[in-house]
Amino acid sequence: MASIHREVLIDDTPANVWAAVRDFGDVHHRLAPGYVTDTRVDGDIRTVTFANGAMVRELIVDIDDETRRIAYAVVGGSLEPTHHHASMQVLAREENRSLFVWITDVTPDSLGAPMAEMVDQGLRVIKHTLDGEATPIG
Template sequence: MMVSITKKVAVSDGWAAWQAAYDFGNAHHAFAGVLADCTLEDDVRMVTFTNGMVVKERLIGIDEGRRRIAYAVIDGPFAHHNASFQIRDNGVGGGVMIWTCDILPDEASAMVEPLMQAGIEAFARNLEAVT
């Protein structure tokens, strides 16, 4: 059975949040504290987590109009992994970041859910530090 995990966090500057999420090759800046490094070659990035785990992710697509980016883990501990970030405006300059991840096997959610929680908290914290 596939597990879907969604995390949301309010951001004070929706545009700055989109710029941080959009920068696919520099995710280690937006997610500092959870990610240690990130390198990009063409549409594939190697992501190193602070816990030492390394995964290879492929950019699936960027929808600038909807401020959404989709990617998939193509070399890592999953049978399937597909995720997206979307930044939605709240109408007054701020917004919400929505991070959704679909994974197999479902047992992987025990590892992914805490990483996503830590990641979304790091994203919001790092964004506030620069805005």
């Protein structure tokens, strides 16, 4: 199993960053515009279309406002992993700064590198969207 763990500091409050992450039906506007071109929600299923043409159907597993964490699993679409589980969490750092944490576990291992590349691209867009400066750490 490939495990991808990325973190980036965002120059905004945890409340503001979480509001964008939590709005799981508007990813293409609030979180990753241009990288994600469309998001549609039907119950617990979110369909996400990426600029590279990939499309995934994600089951929203949990949204926890107290811990500012969303968890989801790919259950269909063009990537077809055997297993996929991911979470995004927003943690408080310094005054008016947030640590955005994105963890993805995927099988088969052959999807590890392409998925890591997608996460890295997405993280750069998220950072730019939320504070305008792309400087991932970790």
